[in-house]
Amino acid sequence: MNIAKATKQKVLIADDERSNRKVLADILQADYTVILAKNGQQVMERAIQHRPDLILLDIIMPEQNGYEIICDLKAHAVTSSIPVIFISALDSVDDEEKGLLLGASDYITKPFRHTLVKARIDNHMQMVCQRKLLEDLVNLDGLTNIANRRCFEEALLTEWQRAQRSGLPISLAMIDVDHFKQYNDNYGHGGGDSVLRIVAKTLRNNLNRPSDNVARYGGEEFVVLLPDTDQTGAAQLLNELRAKIEKLVIPHAFSPTSQYITVSAGGATLIAERESDAFSLVELADNSLYKAKNQGRNQVIW
Ligand code: GH3
Ligand code: MG
Ligand code: MG
Ligand code: MG
Numbered sequence: 001m002n003i004a005k006a007t008k009q010k011v012l013i014a015d016d017e018r019s020n021r022k023v024l025a026d027i028l029q030a031d032y033t034v035i036l037a038k039n040g041q042q043v044m045e046r047a048i049q050h051r052p053d054l055i056l057l058d059i060i061m062p063e064q065n066g067y068e069i070i071c072d073l074k075a076h077a078v079t080s081s082i083p084v085i086f087i088s089a090l091d092s093v094d095d096e097e098k099g100l101l102l103g104a105s106d107y108i109t110k111p112f113r114h115t116l117v118k119a120r121i122d123n124h125m126q127m128v129c130q131r132k133l134l135e136d137l138v139n140l141d142g143l144t145n146i147a148n149r150r151c152f153e154e155a156l157l158t159e160w161q162r163a164q165r166s167g168l169p170i171s172l173a174m175i176d177v178d179h180f181k182q183y184n185d186n187y188g189h190g191g192g193d194s195v196l197r198i199v200a201k202t203l204r205n206n207l208n209r210p211s212d213n214v215a216r217y218g219g220e221e222f223v224v225l226l227p228d229t230d231q232t233g234a235a236q237l238l239n240e241l242r243a244k245i246e247k248l249v250i251p252h253a254f255s256p257t258s259q260y261i262t263v264s265a266g267g268a269t270l271i272a273e274r275e276s277d278a279f280s281l282v283e284l285a286d287n288s289l290y291k292a293k294n295q296g297r298n299q300v301i302w
Contacts, residue, residue: 008033009125010050014043014069015058015087020110024056024087027118032125040064044072047079053128054121057104059088059095067102074103083124087112141216143193144200152215152223159211159227160278163271170227171234173267174285175203175241177220178297182254183261195250195261196220202244208237223282231269231302238265238300246298262298264289269302 013024014037025034035050037043040063047055055073059066066086073079083105088095091109099107105124108117139151147155156172163170177183177199184192196216203214203222213225224241226234242263250261266289268281292301 009054009128010035010052011121011125012037012043012046012050012052012055014038014055014061014066016061017058020058023114024117027114028121031122040069040072043069044076044079047073047082048076051078052082054124055082055084056087056121057084059086059090059099067098070099070102070104083128085121085124087117141200144197144216146200146204146222147213147215149215149217149223152213152217152225155213155215156225156278156281159213159225160272160281163227164274164276166228167271168228169230169269169271170225170281171229171231171267171269172226172281172285173224173234173238173265173300174217174282174289175222175224175238175263175265176289176293178257178262178264178293179252179255180220182256183252186254192220198248198250199245199261199263202248203241206241206244223285229269231267234267234269235300235302238267241265242298242300257297264292264297265300266290266292267300267302 008031010033011028012035013021015021016038021036021038025036028034035046035052037046039061043055057066057069066088070084073082073084084103085106085108086099086104087108087110089110096107106120108120139147141148159170177195180192183195200216200222203224207214207224211227215223217223224238226237242265245263246260248261251259252261253259266285266287268284268288270281288301292299295301
């Protein structure tokens, strides 16, 4: 399968010896963005900062050895799924077995033939690329490129469990484009699709925290999930989002309530009780949305 690469994939090379780092960098830098690290601390810092697609890890290093470093990588949420290949002078099967059992994707012994190392790394990068593509296909909405409903429901369950543990409030809002059927009927389905893309982008670009989530729930309906956010903060954010969309001033001459594209939003905030159901939050938000529609649209009801 030929997968188009929009940007170069990133490889992190970790070795305490400068000459070893250089050999690998020389082999790889034509095809990949190369990041270098010379000890465990730099590996963790740079892996978290740059999110490389692959890590090439030496084993014999002062301070922390490669076996210890891979354990740290696998234990950290941000780096746990980055594949690691050991490249080591340790050439016994016991060392190789230990490396693979600790979660390495491959084990290459030094000295190595450059073309073979390059070919193996290319194969791994191809797999990384295919996995990302599959993850996107599973999690993203094809029209708007934001999270889809499946991905949202997974995030909701995770955040709900977190909220049950923390006792902090969790907020959710359903957002629905007003009089969108009239828009489609008069401006065409393609025009409608463009509106959905712009609305999605506006919602995504105006969330405040990394933990805030937006997804396309279905049709012309979006959902925003705001962990650790109380009703006052959430309603205020939603009203800002509503105003941002109104200020796009996308003409909608056939809307009975405004000359422009507007959205209505309904929200709910809960403290997640032990035995409670995450989807009660969706239901409550839906009820609020119904009220926002009935009370004239282009408004937020909590
Ligand atoms: P309200 O203000 O009460 O929400 O009215 P509405 O017209 O927005 O609601 P209604 O549910 O009657 O119509 C929603 C429309 O959204 C109808 C449907 O064709 C359109 N729609 C749903 N998904 C898509 C899509 O992916 N692209 C386009 N262009 N339109 C879509
Ligand atoms: Mg070394
Ligand atoms: Mg709708
Ligand atoms: Mg609608």
